[in-house]
Amino acid sequence: MKKELPERFRNHKHVWVFIEQERGHVHPVSWELMGAGRILADKLKVELAGVIIGPPGEATLAAAQEAACYGADLVYTVTNPIFADYRNDPYTKALTDAVETFKPEILLLGATTLGRDLAGSVATTLATGLTADCTALDVDPDGSLAATRPTFGGSLLCTIYTLNFRPQMATIRPRVMPMPERVERPLGRLVEHPLAMAEEDIVTKVLKFIPDRDQAKSNLAYADVVVAGGLGLGSPENFQLVTQLASVLGAEYGCSRPLVQKGWQPAERQIGQTGKTIRPKLYIAAGISGAIQHRVGVEGADLIVAVNTDKNAPIFDFAHIGVVTDALHLLPQLTEAFRRRLSAHIRDRIAS
Amino acid sequence: MHIVVCIKQVPDSAQIRVHPVTNTIMRQGVPTIINPYDLFAVEEALRLRDRHGGTVTILTMGPPMAEESLRKALTFGADRAVLLTDRFFAGSDTLATSFALATAIKKIGETFEPVDIVFTGKQTIDGDTAQVGPGIAKRLGLNQLTYVSKVSALDLAGRSIDVERRAEGGVQALKTALPCLITMLEGTNEIRRGSLPDALRAARAEIVTWSAKDAGIEDVTRCGLRGSPTVVKRVFAPTPRSEKAKIIEVSQAQLKATPKDQHKTLLPEALI
Ligand SMILES: Cc1cc2nc3c(=O)[nH]c(=O)nc-3n(C[C@H](O)[C@H](O)[C@H](O)COP(=O)(O)OP(=O)(O)OC[C@H]3O[C@@H](n4cnc5c(N)ncnc54)[C@H](O)[C@@H]3O)c2cc1C
Ligand SMILES: Cc1cc2nc3c(=O)[nH]c(=O)nc-3n(C[C@H](O)[C@H](O)[C@H](O)COP(=O)(O)OP(=O)(O)OC[C@H]3O[C@@H](n4cnc5c(N)ncnc54)[C@H](O)[C@@H]3O)c2cc1C
Known part of the structure; x- marks a missing residue:
């Protein structure tokens, strides 16, 4: 036209x-x-x-x-x-x-x-x-x-x-x-x-407003460090590898859409076009292929670290650091390494 | 009570691939499904009907093969299905789509019985705009209730409805008057398995099929490409980052050998 x-x-x-x-x-x-x-x-x-x-x-x-x-x-x-x-x-x-x-x-x-x-x-x-x-x-x-x-x-x-x-x-x-x-x-x-x-x-009346309880509010969109997992994790149980690393880093955690569709994670944890858009200083994505709908939700991150077994995964087109390896093995290692290195004080600083 | 539920037939997104050379979407052979969000709207409508009596009409605008989705909706127990199909609708954006659907809903009200509630899904998985529901509500002057998680009360005699609506930072409990339009949030109910009698009825049911003219649309320039203010001008692949990612290949053996210092190579110094 x-x-x-x-x-x-x-x-x-x-x-x-x-x-x-x-x-x-x-x-x-x-x-x-x-x-x-x-x-x-x-x-x-x-x-x-x-x-x-x-x-x-x-x-x-x-x-x-x-x-x-x-x-x-x-x-x-x-x-x-x-x-x-x-x-x-x-x-x-x-x-x-x-x-x-x-x-x-x-x-x-x-x-x-x-x-x-x-x-x-x-x-x-x-x-x-x-x-x-x-x-x-x-x-x-x-x-x-x-x-x-x-x-x-x-x-x-x-x-x-x-x-x-x-x-x-x-x-x-x-x-x-x-x-x-x-x-x-x-x-x-x-x-x-x-x-x-x-x-x-005005026909419509507001009967009341019920604010979300604090624990229901995830700060995913505005967090400085985010760790996320995708289908590459293989099972809902393995997702705890993501939450454990997030907790050591004082980070928020998130996931790709299929995990929400499968009921492994609630909808408010989804990152991407139909989930949340994030702009953290550091984003760690494990077992996520990097489809466009995921990419548009994370591109604003300062540093993207992707962990994927496939060195041709599309996520390596926009990650800054790509680690080609099995996330199921790497995540616990990272968690352990950070646990040793990071004092509680530093963790708080990262979180704030 | 008469409820109309709008559903859209969409390609099963999990199975869509992009042609690596031409950058176009390869739709051939991709199965179609009812937009998954719309199933929550269908279920909520059926529950209200089961509790309060009345009929549920399913409406879709799409190509003739969208009939399949309507039959599927009938197997869940919906009472009637209307297919709005015409070449004039091709290329509709949300303004043109909501115009066509709103006109058809008005016609449904005149042809069968007055409409009390219109349901839509929250959004679709292909166009994904969440604009069609508000568009229909505005055109028909229906009280608009988007992102509804729960219908708390329905008073047919008093013509009022109470809902809970997802808002920023909390939930709004709203009361409004019928007729209204509800866009239903996902995960709010569980779609029933249809009964055997419903499945048999669905297979034989006559689908009401309307052209633009049948639906009461006089000015077809308000439909399709001509009726759409938005124009898609370019479709393109995202540009890769100019610098390539720094790739570190870590073998199983390495993983086991140097657990302690792993993070040093993998993550920025600033963080440690
Ligand atoms: C309308 C629409 C909206 C969408 N919105 C979103 C959205 O908001 N967010 C979103 O994320 N997606 C969205 N999607 C889906 C998106 O297209 C992809 O399907 C999805 O992001 C893929 O998720 P995934 O990367 O977890 O899974 P997959 O694509 O299956 O990728 C799994 C990856 O894990 C790797 N892997 C396997 N095993 C391991 C291992 N042991 N260790 C490390 N890596 C491993 C594989 O190599 C693969 O790259 C949307 C799709 C549509 C159509
Ligand atoms: C990639 C892409 C991007 C687009 N971007 C835009 C855009 O930015 N602006 C714009 O105006 N148009 C856009 N369009 C066009 C738009 O998708 C179509 O107008 C479409 O017919 C309806 O919009 P939707 O799929 O976004 O529906 P939504 O507004 O997300 O749908 C909400 C609900 O409305 C109902 N509904 C929607 N379509 C139908 C139907 N055909 N029959 C019955 N019920 C229906 C369903 O209950 C659905 O859950 C885009 C299309 C594509 C493919």
Whole structure:
């Protein structure tokens, strides 16, 4: 398809990042997207704006201020007590209304449960394109957003465009983009956008919010050291070789998708395109072949060490250090060696 | 009560291979399955029907062979199956797909009985966008409940439903009104084995087969490639890292010989 942007979209300009704020807490993916958005905005020579939907008060203002420190030129806020908890209907109205009023050309959201729920509704209401779970964003010389995501099954990526509709929308998963540096900066402009909606207008009610218990929250996505195992481990029992090494290193542990499908590990331990994206300083992958869906979840790691019996395994295309050997033998050796070498103090330091 | 469950027939991803030279996906001979996430939606719909009475209609949009998936869903005990198939649908992105499905659901409501709940899976294993559910809900004005882990209460007389929904950092307990659309989270129930009578019925069942026109779609430019704002422009293989991995081959004998210092060669000094 050729690019023939209809007249009505030609005044859409600027890059927007949806800042996901719930119960006074901003999801870090919002700042990661601010970093990605900054690059796009600079290339396009336009402004970068954050959009915050939330209850009136301190937390929303603080988030707006924080957005400036991560690179926003200006921030739009839609505030109303109805936004105390996320609900699809009022959030969709608020974001759609803001987009229709201020007409951004690009709108980025985190691919969280909230972001995906919202993005799908907003894109449908605006009848525009939405590219899911992107792993790379860029703009072409003609200004079009090039959003890249893995394609199914094989070792391929595809680049998707929304040529003739605006805004061009994309969701990006937490940890795919690097966290930009925070620089203390005053907020340039704050634009408050009113939304006339009252609690009586909303059908869906939040009965309660049950926070996850601490042990249910794995810190996999944000851990500095991660050890993971794949099908090469051969059996669910052998997975303890991974957890043992992780525990000695003060690391989080994870796995490839087949282990979740087989019920060896719970879904929140899965690393990859349909699991978590990680960006640790050190990633140790044992018995994992390195399929594209796994690769896109770990590529942000500073150092990737892969242990695999097959020296032609695809994981060696993106690992920094490849150890060609039997993981079932190497893992216990590593655990033992580290146990001897690492004092409890160092372990804590690695973990923190 | 009338529930519609949307299912998608997908290639069994475990069996897909990429052509090493042309970098294209080799689909020939790859078996197709019901998108695994959709089975949780089918099961939840059947449970609600078993408890509250009513009918479950299964809907899929796809090529004629997608009929197979519908028959499979009937063996679990669903009451009716609708296949939406037309060459106009080829190349649909999620906006075009949700348009076609939403229009068909409206038609299903008019043709059979009004629809109270629409179920979809959380996402598919091929397109994997999780956008079709919200797209249908928005078009039909259904109350949208995504990532649902549990239907806690259903009050048909009062037209209300309570669910638990996976949110960031916790679970939201929500109450909303019917009609609604639920995208069901994986691992939340276990799909039943169909009964023998259901298997026999499924084999003989007449699948309702609709073209775009039959489903009430007047403007076919809103379907397929023409109705899709997204355009896939490039498909390519990821570039290998410019520096090759430092490869260390460790034989069994070596493993046994030098356990103590193994980590020195294998892992960065900074960490030790
Ligand atoms: C839509 C879609 C989404 C997906 N999402 C994800 C995702 O999020 N995450 C993910 O991981 N996968 C995902 N996959 C699956 C992915 O394509 C691969 O199938 C999967 O990553 C393979 O897992 P694996 O490496 O553990 O197993 P395999 O590919 O079977 O690899 C096992 C490896 O272990 C090696 N090995 C065997 N024995 C030993 C031993 N004793 N010691 C050391 N090495 C050994 C083998 O040489 C082999 O390389 C997805 C697929 C699809 C279609
Ligand atoms: C590799 C790849 C990448 C793609 N990327 C994008 C993208 O970024 N943006 C985009 O708009 N489109 C994209 N598409 C197109 C998209 O996959 C199709 O529109 C597809 O028809 C529906 O989307 P999905 O598979 O992602 O479904 P999802 O939105 O993940 O599916 C959610 C649920 O909707 C129901 N459902 C989905 N499809 C059907 C159907 N045909 N019949 C009945 N029920 C159904 C099922 O219950 C399913 O569990 C992509 C396709 C491929 C192959």
